[in-house]
Amino acid sequence: MPDRLEQAITVLQTRFGSAAPRPAAPPCPTRPSGLAEIDALTGIGGWPVGRLSLLAGQKGSGKRTLAQQSVAATSREGVVAYVDFPSRLDPEFLHRFGARLDHLLVVRPKSLKEGMASVRVLARAGVDLICIDLPRRRSAGLDAELPHLLHRAAEADCTLLLVHDAEADDAIRYYASMILAFQRSAWVFRRDGDLEGLLVDATVVKNRLAPPGVKRRLLIPYPIP
Amino acid sequence: MICCVRTPHPSLVAAWLKAPVLRGRSLVIGGLAHERASVTTASAEARAQGVMEGMSLNQAQQFSPDAIFQPVDEEATARVRQSLLSTLHHFTPDVAAGEDPGCAFLKLDRLTLRWPDRSPLLAAISHAIDAVIRVTPTLGVASSMFVSKLAADHATVGVPVIVEPEKTRAYLARYPIDVLPLDDDLREYLELLGLRTIGRLQTISRHAFRRQFGVKALDIYDLGQGNDRRRLRPFRPPVRIEASEPLEPPVDNTEALQFIARALAERVSASLLAEGLGTRMVRITLTQESASPLPIEVRFAYPMTTVGELFDGIRPRLLAASIVAPLERITLRAGRLEAAYVRQPGLLIRRDGFKESIADAVARLQEEYGPSLVQRAEVHADAAPLVDHRILWKPA
Numbered sequence: 001m002p003d004r005l006e007q008a009i010t011v012l013q014t015r016f017g018s019a020a021p022r023p024a025a026p027p028c029p030t031r032p033s034g035l036a037e038i039d040a041l042t043g044i045g046g047w048p049v050g051r052l053s054l055l056a057g058q059k060g061s062g063k064r065t066l067a068q069q070s071v072a073a074t075s076r077e078g079v080v081a082y083v084d085f086p087s088r089l090d091p092e093f094l095h096r097f098g099a100r101l102d103h104l105l106v107v108r109p110k111s112l113k114e115g116m117a118s119v120r121v122l123a124r125a126g127v128d129l130i131c132i133d134l135p136r137r138r139s140a141g142l143d144a145e146l147p148h149l150l151h152r153a154a155e156a157d158c159t160l161l162l163v164h165d166a167e168a169d170d171a172i173r174y175y176a177s178m179i180l181a182f183q184r185s186a187w188v189f190r191r192d193g194d195l196e197g198l199l200v201d202a203t204v205v206k207n208r209l210a211p212p213g214v215k216r217r218l219l220i221p222y223p224i225p
Numbered sequence: 226m227i228c229c230v231r232t233p234h235p236s237l238v239a240a241w242l243k244a245p246v247l248r249g250r251s252l253v254i255g256g257l258a259h260e261r262a263s264v265t266t267a268s269a270e271a272r273a274q275g276v277m278e279g280m281s282l283n284q285a286q287q288f289s290p291d292a293i294f295q296p297v298d299e300e301a302t303a304r305v306r307q308s309l310l311s312t313l314h315h316f317t318p319d320v321a322a323g324e325d326p327g328c329a330f331l332k333l334d335r336l337t338l339r340w341p342d343r344s345p346l347l348a349a350i351s352h353a354i355d356a357v358i359r360v361t362p363t364l365g366v367a368s369s370m371f372v373s374k375l376a377a378d379h380a381t382v383g384v385p386v387i388v389e390p391e392k393t394r395a396y397l398a399r400y401p402i403d404v405l406p407l408d409d410d411l412r413e414y415l416e417l418l419g420l421r422t423i424g425r426l427q428t429i430s431r432h433a434f435r436r437q438f439g440v441k442a443l444d445i446y447d448l449g450q451g452n453d454r455r456r457l458r459p460f461r462p463p464v465r466i467e468a469s470e471p472l473e474p475p476v477d478n479t480e481a482l483q484f485i486a487r488a489l490a491e492r493v494s495a496s497l498l499a500e501g502l503g504t505r506m507v508r509i510t511l512t513q514e515s516a517s518p519l520p521i522e523v524r525f526a527y528p529m530t531t532v533g534e535l536f537d538g539i540r541p542r543l544l545a546a547s548i549v550a551p552l553e554r555i556t557l558r559a560g561r562l563e564a565a566y567v568r569q570p571g572l573l574i575r576r577d578g579f580k581e582s583i584a585d586a587v588a589r590l591q592e593e594y595g596p597s598l599v600q601r602a603e604v605h606a607d608a609a610p611l612v613d614h615r616i617l618w619k620p621a
Contacts, residue, residue, distance in 0.1 A: 081599075091602035092604050092606075095606075101601070101602055102601070104601065104602065105587065105599050105600075105621050106599070106600045106602060106618075106621075107590075107598060107599050108597065108598065108600065109598060114594055114598070117590075117593075118598065122586055122587075124586070125583045126582070126583055
């Protein structure tokens with residue numbers, strides 16, 4: 001590095017703090033989403049580690065199925081937790097996705113505070129991926145919790161996946177490193193009449209790690225019973 | 226070598242410490258004379274008149290009409306026993322309490338460098354105990370707990386009985402079998418066979434004894450040979466770890482309270498680290514200006530030592546406390562102390578030493594919010610197609 005550049009950096013760091021002239025961020029490590037199309041859509045090859053990703057969309061748009069597929073994929077490699085606010089997680093559904101249930105912790109909190117405390121503790125303890133299934137009516141007060149949560153997740157290399165119905169609050173949108181919005185396009189059936197999956201329009205609304213705005217139509221498959 | 230330190234019953238010593246005029250008088254401990262209770266212990270003067278432990282107080286009064294009767298002062302008794310053990314602990318950490326309340330054992334093996342000659346050591350032990358509880362003990366030194374206790378029982382004040390290992394059998398041989406912890410049946414059998422002394426017992430082979438009395442009686446046989454397999458259970462002196470801070474002027478701001486609590490947690494943590502201990506319960510006492518003190522208990526699933534761990538437990542409880550008046554003082558006391566090495570393997574986890582395992586984290590969450598918070602699911606694919614049959618939820 002030329003001397004003058006070094007001098008300039010020193011001046012900037014003295015005036016604005018050591019983080020002022022930041023080096024370019026190294027490539028962010030990722031965890032698989034369970035669907036190759038989604039991995040490609042994110043631009044970095046999966047869900048970013050140590051950051052929050054938001055899956056948004058109307059009910060029935062496939063975001064929860066995708067989240068559960070991601071949980072199943074990560075459970076095959078490490079420990080995962082599913083914070084089930086609505087208490088409607090179906091382990092059999094996860095099992096059909098090939099999830100290792102012995103690597104899965106299901107947290108069923110009674111309040112947002114309890115749930116967020118669990119996420120903080122589990123992230124710090126080394127859980128690899130935590131999926132937070134948060135209905136819209138339970139999101140009040142989340143803005144105060146998110147900074148602590150993200151700090152813990154970043155420290156512990158824990159991937160946070162937030163499933164949120166409909167429009168997310170401003171705070172969630174601000175703290176999320178990646179926002180994927182889903183819109184249901186059509187149901188897809190097999191020849192025998194069974195449901196094969198859901199055709200959705202997925203859009204990367206926000207992406208701090210790769211170019212946002214990418215839109216793709218893809219099939220979120222359902223597991224074969 | 227093991228030294229047995231024998232003092233009168235701690236209740237008796239406690240009574241003497243409280244009222245020195247009772248020394249040399251006939252004293253019976255266990256209750257007042259008219260009470261329906263039994264004798265816990267009695268002074269040598271009362272014993273000389275026929276009073277024995279376990280007899281009723283009425284009977285004791287008949288044997289010794291001029292005796293002074295006193296109830297047991299449990300607290301003072303415990304203090305005396307604690308003082309005896311703590312005094313011995315200053316010599317060596319290998320100290321154990323005996324089953325007999327007035328009896329304590331200490332291993333002398335590690336003291337040979339400091340005390341190459343045994344006599345000054347025994348004199349120093351006697352002197353130290355005398356200085357603390359005002360009673361000169363009798364001392365017995367032998368290769369095992371049983372023999373040393375027997376030696377101490379037959380020693381006189383200032384003249385310890387020392388039984389060298391090679392003379393143990395010969396020393397035991399002269400005693401009657403009653404000194405062994407026999408049950409009634411075995412005593413009767415042995416007496417029927419004419420075995421009234423340990424010396425006669427020693428003449429029988431171990432194999433023959435086992436054949437006659439069974440495996441369970443072999444411990445008695447071994448004691449008779451001078452082999453005591455009981456291990457010395459080391460006594461640990463109680464540690465009180467506490468930090469307190471007066472709040473001047475009184476504080477009614479939880480933000481400030483947190484800072485003070487953290488500083489106190491640092492002090493408690495430093496004391497715990499110095500002792501190599503961890504705490505499983507922290508008791509916070511908030512002294513309020515015009516209201517009764519507010520106690521808060523924080524329990525941990527595992528012994529905690531570091532500031533971060535302690536404060537992580539304390540902070541939410543402090544914030545949730547219903548404080549009704551400004552606080553004048555805050556006190557943190559570490560309770561349920563355990564050896565911190567229990568958590569040492571956790572230090573080997575990558576990143577930092579304060580990271581807890583997932584199992585620890587789950588245990589902590591369940592302790593705080595209930596066992597149903599974190600669950601695991603099991604799917605029984607071959608079960609009937611009913612949710613309750615196919616999916617089994619259980620606490621993680």
